[in-house]
Amino acid sequence: MKTRLKTHPSTPVHPVDEILPASKLAVYGFQHVLAFYAGAVIVPILLANAIGLSTEQLIHLINADLFTCGIASIIQSVGFWKVGVRLPLLQGVTFTAVSPMIAIGMAAGGGTDGLLVIYGAVIVAGLATFLIAPFFSRLIRFFPPVVTGSVITIIGLALLPVAAADATGGAGPTSDPTSGRNLAYALGTLALIVVIQRVFKGFMATVAVLIGLVVGTVVAWAFGDAHFGAVEQSAWLGVTTPFHFGWPQFSFAAIVSMIVVMLITAVETTGDVFATGEIVEKRVGREDIARALRADGLATSLGGVLNSFPYTCFAENVGLVRLTRVKSRWVVASAGLIMMLIGLVPKAGAVVAGIPHPVLGGAALAMFATVAVVGFQTLGKVDFHDHRNVVIVASSVGLAMYVTAQPQVAQAVPSWAEIIFGSGITLGSLTAIVLNIVFHHIGKDFGPAVAGFPGDSVRLDQVNKMSRDQFVETFAGLFQGPRWMVERAWAERPFADTHALRRAFQQALFSGSTDEQRQLIESYPELGSRLVADGLTGEASLRDQSSRGLTHLAEPDQDELAALTEAYRERFGFPLVISVRDSDSLDRILAEGRERLDNCETQEHAAALIEIAKIAGHRFDDYLREANPIHSARTPWSSKR
Known part of the structure; x- marks a missing residue:
């Protein structure tokens, strides 16, 4: 006797975990490396020049940086145990650490002496980050969409000047904004x-x-603007060994400074993880943040051992994931492997380094801007009728752009504050976090104002405490006639925000019985009715219909509209309901009414309910405007009289 085995459909693999063919992994990974390369090597270049290292020492730093970047990226994307977020996030040396590392190095005498003190601080700060990761991740409740959206937007906008600098020939003496070739x-x-x-x-x-970078480089080479002379001078093999420059030295002040750097970097990493989660459509939780920060800490300590620097998720490549829509984390892992190989083969690194700055800048403009777009999408989830959220986003983005556009501002603050004011991403992120705590977590949370009345307004916390009678009295004006919709919406309390309150009215409207809904439809006045113009059907109806001039029509237009509404009532037995604020003219209203005459009664019943929902939505917006005078001044509406 045969036994039939029950088969279960295989669980679909999330795009993040999809392992692509080797050829695609190589091509996509190389694209990430090209997009990442300039940002990866800039930190060792800046540091070496500032503390007086030789050219030979600089080359070793670049190779070590690339090799360790590869290891760090594999740790973050592939992960093991509780380390690595397992998202397509590429790791790179954080720009936040540049100024503090230069200060530490110079305080220790510069050169390799200063470098050894830097490495001591980097190793300890990495270990500290690894240990505090689970505690920091518990702060995820302080990162709602208003914070994460602000941080992601700031990351994208703050990186655009970097792309612009590359597009003009690179920062420093090579920059020429007036160059037509650039x-x-x-x-x-x-x-x-x-x-x-x-x-x-x-x-x-x-x-x-990738194609843009390759074609742009070939064209620049043909015109003599791409140079690969360094390839000949570079060695075929260059292995970075642990503690190449000597045993690290430990300074308490340097360690404290670097731990502060890593705490700030943790905020940036959190923003990058949320941004990537949004892009790949994978929910980010507390444990994901802890995994990402553990990977940062481990990679940073490893960097101190292998002659590199503090690591963080690289925002530059977040934009590439969004632009290409390739979500597999194994692509980043392959990029990490390629970077390790480049770090071992200086000649390969020299080829990549030959990409002209303007070509790289053109590609970076697209990638960095897409990071900002992800931020806009996240901010779309924010309730901006709550003016507190407006203040949080405006202040954080404004301050971030201030120090990004005027980096010399950092010189006006004490040395301990330069690490914050020296980076628009850091200052903007901290501002968003702090203001969110101040507005939403300290003191009594009154919620946004949701309804305005002469000399007074009603806030969300007051709405949630209202009796049914008070609630109905406050919001009955959203509809005509019956009040059962408002009574049923009251039963959905408490409301988390204005979106939830609005949804409650919509759900109540469509939950009614056919008879209840029919009674509601019949309560709406005829379009262009004299009763509306005289204010006898209520201020809300007068406001609705006057917004499109239906209360003061010329006689021919009045007769045409009256003939339509009469024909409609004869056909269906209830008034023609149209949300006139959604129509741009009387002609459009008349055309819509004539089209609907051909429908069946059931279809028109449903259509009328939809129009009533639209009308209620506009009236709800009126409540919000009257409750938020600043928002009202910012958002004009055609029905103001």
């Missing part, structure tokens, strides 16, 4: 990426950035 290379690369994204689908669209 402009042509940057815009040409950007235009090619856009054209590929528009014309092609599938694989070609996902490697648009």
Whole structure:
């Protein structure tokens, strides 16, 4: 006797965990490396120049940086135990650490002596980050969409000047904003990426950035603006060994400074993890943040051992994930492997380093801007009728752009504060976090104002405490006639925000019986009725219909509208209900009414309910405007009289 085995459909693999063919992993990974390379090597270059290291020592730092970046990226994307967030996040040296490391190095005498003190601080700060990761992750409740959206937006906007600097030839003496060639290379690369994204689908669209970089570099080389002379001078093999410059030295002041750097970096990493989670559509929880921070800490300590620096999730490559829509974390792992190989083969690194700055800048403009777009999408979940959220976003983004546009501001504050004011990402992120705590977690939470009345307004916490009669009296004006919808909405208390309150009215409206809904529809006045113009049907109806001039029509228009509404009532037995605020003219209202005459009664019953929901939505917006005078001044509406 045969036994039939019950088969279960295999669990679908999330795009993040999908293992692509080796050829695609190599191509996509190399694209990440090219997009990442300039940002990866800038920190050792800046540090070496500042503390007086030789060219040979600088080359070793770059190789060590790339090699350790590869290891760190594999740890973060592949993960093991409770280390690594297992998202397509590439690791790089944090810019936040540049100024503190230079200060530490110079205080220790510069050169390799200063470098050893830096490495001592880096190793200890990495261990501290690893240990505090689970405690920091418990603060996730302080990162609602208003904070994460602000931080992600700030990351994207603050990185755009970096891309712009590359587009003009690179920061420093090589920069030439007036160069037509630089402009042509940057815009040409950007235009090619856009054209590929528009014309092609599938694989070609996902490697648009890589193609843009390669084609841009070839064109620049043909015109003599891309140079690969360093390839000949570079060695084939260069292995970084632990403690290459000597045993690390430990200074208490340096360690404290570097721990502060890592705490600030933890905020940036949290923002990057949330941004990537949004892009790949994977929920980010407390344990994910802890995993990401443990990976940061481990990679940072490893960096101190392998002659590199503090590591964090690299925001530059978050934009590439969004732009290409390739969500597999194994792509980042392959990029990590490629970086390790480049770190071992200086000649390969020299080839990548030959990409002209304007070409790289053109591609970076697209990638960094897409990070900001992810921030906009996150902010779309925020209740901006709550003016507190407006203040949080405006203040954090404003301060971030202030220090990004005027970096010299950092010189006006005490040395201990330079680490904060020296980075728009750091200052903006901390501002968003602190203001969110001040407005939403300290003191009594009154909630946003949701309804305004002469000399007074009603706040959300008051709404949640209202009796049914008080609630109905406050919000009955959203509808005409019967009040059962408002009574049923009251039963849904408490409301978390204005969105929840609005949804409660909509759900109540469509939950009514057919008879209840019919009674409600029949309570709405005829369009253009003299009763409306005289204010006898209520101020809300007068406001609705006067917004499109229906209360003072010329006689021919009045007769045409009256003939339509009479024909409609004869056909269906109830008045023609149209949300006139959604129509731009009388002609459009008349055209819509005539079209609906051909419908059946059941269809028109449903259509009328939808129009009533739209009308209630506009009236709810009126309540919010009257309750928030600043918002009202900012958002004009055509029905103001």
